[in-house]
Amino acid sequence: MEKIPETITDAHIRKRAAFLRLVRKLELFTIPFWTLMALYIYDDPFMVLRKYDLYDSDVMLNxxxxxxxxxxxxxxxxxxxxxxxxxxxxxxxxxxxxxxxxxxxxxxxxxxxxxxxxxxxxxxxxxxxxxxxxxxxxxxxxxxxxxxxxxxxxxxxxxxxAAISGDSPFVVQMEFMQAFAMPDFLFPYLKYRITGRVEPDMKRMNPYxxxxxxxxxxxxxxxxxxxxxxxxxxxxxxxxxxxxxxxxxxxxxxxxxxxxxxxxxxxxxxxxxxxxxxxxxxxxxxxxxxxxxxxxxxxxxxxxxxxxxxxxxxxxxxxxxxxxxxxxxxxxxxxxxxxxxxxxxxxxx
Structure with a gap:
């Protein structure tokens, strides 16, 4: 069997290493996204993912x-x-x-x-x-x-x-997830999440x-x-x-x-x-x-x-x-x- 030249092997290793570095960077880049999604699912701020007995919240609901x-x-x-x-x-x-x-x-x-x-x-x-x-x-x-x-x-x-509009439940949920990730909601909500207080300047929050x-x-x-x-x-x-x-x-x-x-x-x-x-x-x-x-x-x-x-x-x-x-x-x-x-x-x- 013909021996593979050393130069080709080195190039393959370098490409593989570069690809792995790119994957790690992408993983780091997506960490905030997955963290936000985990918070959204855990908190269910708009009360649309699960069933509740009482529909009142510090967030203004749909x-x-x-x-x-x-x-x-x-x-x-x-x-x-x-x-x-x-x-x-x-x-x-x-x-x-x-x-x-x-x-x-x-x-x-x-x-x-x-x-x-x-x-x-x-x-x-x-x-x-x-x-x-x-x-x-x-x-x-x-x-x-x-x-x-x-x-x-x-x-x-x-x-x-979805039961009213006839749209896909996934499409409906995407609307809420996108709203959650928008800065005008997300930043006030994160501040509320940390302090536990609804302040007058917090948009889309319910202080009552x-x-x-x-x-x-x-x-x-x-x-x-x-x-x-x-x-x-x-x-x-x-x-x-x-x-x-x-x-x-x-x-x-x-x-x-x-x-x-x-x-x-x-x-x-x-x-x-x-x-x-x-x-x-x-x-x-x-x-x-x-x-x-x-x-x-x-x-x-x-x-x-x-x-x-x-x-x-x-x-x-x-x-x-x-x-x-x-x-x-x-x-x-x-x-x-x-x-x-x-x-x-x-x-x-």
Missing amino acids: EHHVGWQIYRNHNDSMHFNSFILGNSSTMAFRCAEWEKYLSPGDHAIRLFGNGESLKAISLKLHALDHEGAEIKNVLLILDRTSLSRFSLLNGYGNVLP GRIRDSRNNDSFNPREKMIKQEGEAYWKNRKKEFPERNGTAVVEEPVIFHRQRVLLEEIRKVLRCHDTSIRIIISPDYHQKELHPDDREILQSIFGKENVYDFSGVNEFTEDYHNYYESMHYRPLLGNKLLERIYKFNDIR
């Missing part, structure tokens, strides 16, 4: 996932058949308060999303239908912004559960503690406690959150066009299949801006005039600033008044 998991956790015992859907203004409507106007034995749950879109509402109703849920009653809380949105929103806070009911997803707004403690000073000391109004309603531009109407028809189709009792509330806007009459008429043509209640503009509900936490959200005391109006005074709209 409300779509929270609501859907609460529904699944308690549906076997509660037999939910009534659903509060819509945007964050659903916080003004307590399930127990709504149940007073429903049939005995009806049980409600809140399945909302911050800045909710018509697309998300449609997908949630289709998911409930697919789950075999009885959709007996729906309370739909909307405003002009929600009515304008015909596609899903971006960001980890708006990602729908418990903010929801673990059985029906009712909202516990910390500002209610602040109002109780401060009284009238709560509004007096927050002038920037309550800008002056002149008592004149400004009619907004219409927002319901073909794509919005298609989604509204899809929502109505699911409700019709279940013979659902539907009530739609257009929220009383602090700024007293009024929904365009064309939008209201379209909603009435699809869902029935008797089922659409528009409280936007200048009225007894928007005039009193005590009804509001800030200019974007109103309180349960106003939500209770609206429920009384739509269920006890059906001839007034």
Whole structure:
């Protein structure tokens, strides 16, 4: 056998050594990544990897996932058949308060999303239908912004559960892992992880503690406690959150066009299949801006005039600033008044 020249053997050894050095460097380079992934899986900061009995956290959670998991956790015992859907203004409507106007034995749950879109509402109703849920009653809380949105929103806070969106669970989890690794979340979270404290400048963190009911997803707004403690000073000391109004309603531009109407028809189709009792509330806007009459008429043509209640503009509900936490959200005391109006005074709209 011909002997291999020494020079070739030396070159092979050098290449092999260089390759091994590269592998070690790559291993060192990936250590931070795998460390972060291990921390993400261990901590499950967004509470989307495992099942929990209580969905409250020092991290601001994805409300779509929270609501859907609460529904699944308690549906076997509660037999939910009534659903509060819509945007964050659903916080003004307590399930127990709504149940007073429903049939005995009806049980409600809140399945909302911050800045909710018509697309998300449609997908949630289709998911409930697919789950075999009885959709007996729906309370739909909307405003002009929600009515304008015909596609899903971006960001980890708006990602729908795979069971609702129809996306792959892996794709959904990747959204949360990417959000975890972004500096604007990761650095504040690591600081919180070390100190155990939520500081005011920490983005996407929850400094309030418990903010929801673990059985029906009712909202516990910390500002209610602040109002109780401060009284009238709560509004007096927050002038920037309550800008002056002149008592004149400004009619907004219409927002319901073909794509919005298609989604509204899809929502109505699911409700019709279940013979659902539907009530739609257009929220009383602090700024007293009024929904365009064309939008209201379209909603009435699809869902029935008797089922659409528009409280936007200048009225007894928007005039009193005590009804509001800030200019974007109103309180349960106003939500209770609206429920009384739509269920006890059906001839007034």
